[in-house]
Amino acid sequence: MDNEIKLGVIGDPIDHSMSPYIHAQFAKAAGLKINYKPFHVVESDLNEFIESFFAEGGYGLNVTLPHKLNCVRSADILSGEVELLGAANTLSKNNNNKIIASSTDGLGFIKDCSDKNIEISNKRVLILGAGGASQSIIPSIARMNPAKLMVDNRSPDKIEQLLEKFSSFRLEPFQQSDEPIDLLINATSAALSGSFDWNIHSQLNKQTIFYDLSYGKASEKFFSWASQFSRNGFDGTGMLIAQAAFSFQSWFDTFPDISNINLNNVND
Numbered sequence: 001m002d003n004e005i006k007l008g009v010i011g012d013p014i015d016h017s018m019s020p021y022i023h024a025q026f027a028k029a030a031g032l033k034i035n036y037k038p039f040h041v042v043e044s045d046l047n048e049f050i051e052s053f054f055a056e057g058g059y060g061l062n063v064t065l066p067h068k069l070n071c072v073r074s075a076d077i078l079s080g081e082v083e084l085l086g087a088a089n090t091l092s093k094n095n096n097n098k099i100i101a102s103s104t105d106g107l108g109f110i111k112d113c114s115d116k117n118i119e120i121s122n123k124r125v126l127i128l129g130a131g132g133a134s135q136s137i138i139p140s141i142a143r144m145n146p147a148k149l150m151v152d153n154r155s156p157d158k159i160e161q162l163l164e165k166f167s168s169f170r171l172e173p174f175q176q177s178d179e180p181i182d183l184l185i186n187a188t189s190a191a192l193s194g195s196f197d198w199n200i201h202s203q204l205n206k207q208t209i210f211y212d213l214s215y216g217k218a219s220e221k222f223f224s225w226a227s228q229f230s231r232n233g234f235d236g237t238g239m240l241i242a243q244a245a246f247s248f249q250s251w252f253d254t255f256p257d258i259s260n261i262n263l264n265n266v267n268d
């Protein structure tokens with residue numbers, strides 16, 4: 001229908017995306033008529049797709065893997081966070097028909113922590129992984145003033161790159177010590193390729209909070225490992241919904257009600 005607001009999410013693959021269901025619920029509650037579609041876009045078509053989408057009246061796009069880095073090339077204006085990360089998950093168009101790229105993953109993570117009473121300020125935080133998912137939350141966590149913000153990764157060379165990229169934040173490489181970790185964030189895709197284990201057992205305890213940026217089946221192995229230490233575990237569903245809410249806010253200037261989002265009828 002012509003009066004529907006054209007939105008979508010682009011990725012490759014895209015079948016698994018829950019964004020259409022989440023945004024449909026936001027829009028219904030806000031009384032907006034949207035037409036939010038998943039688009040399977042391959043790398044070679046990326047920039048052309050984005051340009052035509054907006055040229056043909058598209059209002060906003062979410063961007064998921066593997067396009068978070070390369071979609072930035074299609075944008076005319078980059079938010080400060082996108083300048084810093086080199087990656088975006090939200091595209092919109094301003095009144096002058098310029099495409100604006102922003103990133104809401106870090107905001108989504110912090111909002112979900114706040115909703116779940118997960119404290120970051122003055123806590124010792126360790127992020128496992130150095131890829132895009134890890135990077136997307138580092139600046140937002142650093143701004144919350146943790147006592148320590150550490151990163152560990154299977155490949156040590158990527159840790160060095162990360163420390164350089166985020167040199168304006170107090171990010172440290174993880175080193176074994178006797179200090180307990182308050183918040184352990186899994187930003188690796190390790191559990192997808194087998195079992196999960198990480199050599200940090202002596203620094204984990206009942207008080208440690210375990211947070212996996214992935215959700216559903218993809219987080220099961222991480223939590224089965226974590227259950228030997230603590231029952232404080234959260235998967236990335238809350239972050240997924242919150243980052244979508246910030247995207248919605250960037251398009252419609254209103255933060256949707258995220259308290260009753262139902263993803264039960266959606267496959268992982």
Ligand code: ATR
Pocket residue numbers: 128129130131132133134153154155158187188189190191193
């Ligand atoms: P994403 O965008 O989801 O972060 P990515 O950029 O491919 O994806 O990063 C994947 C992360 O998971 C990396 O930190 C990767 O470690 P390497 O840098 O050593 O590749 C980590 N990872 C993937 N499989 C892993 C495994 N089996 N064990 C430990 N870490 C793993």
